Amino acid sequence: MNNDLSLSRALPRLFSIQVPSLSEPMPETNHFREPDHPHQRSDSFQVASNLLLSFKYAGQGIIYAFRTQRNFRIHLMIGAIALGLSVYLQISAIACAVISLTISFVLVLELLNTALEAVVDLTVGREFHQLAKIAKDCAAGAVLIAAITALVVASVLLIPHIIILVF
């Protein structure tokens, strides 16, 4: 018996997930049209015409996530505390860089999670759809894994310095 195959059948049953059939035909879309300019994306309502505008839209995305996503604000606050502690405890530059990377990893995934939620809501609206659930749950799972990793990394790098400071 193929072990991979039996595992892939058993796992969804274990967690009572309905796995959509991959053999179902994809719905036909007729959205593609030729771009006016060879370097322009054709299916976008608007394309940032210069670098400054790109930064502006990126900033708007970050502000949107900050305003609407409680988890983003929590991660940002914990990240700021971890970075503040790193500076206060004078940990090595490499340790500080690793902590910064793990913090930004969590924030980046939180932004991607927010983007995915918006696309899913745009597609299915307030309807329940099993694929929408899978997409949102997987994205939330990615953020959770990153957050746990960041916590472990920050603890491993900071706790020895805190112990030395306290005792």
Ligand SMILES: Nc1ncnc2c1ncn2[C@@H]1O[C@H](COP(=O)(O)OP(=O)(O)OP(=O)(O)O)[C@@H](O)[C@H]1O
């Ligand atoms: N259209 C939908 N169809 C099926 N399930 C959905 C749908 N929208 C949301 N859900 C379920 O509800 C959960 C919460 O949805 P929500 O949009 O708040 O995402 P979230 O990732 O939990 O949000 P946040 O990151 O803000 O905490 C999803 O993880 C998913 O299981």
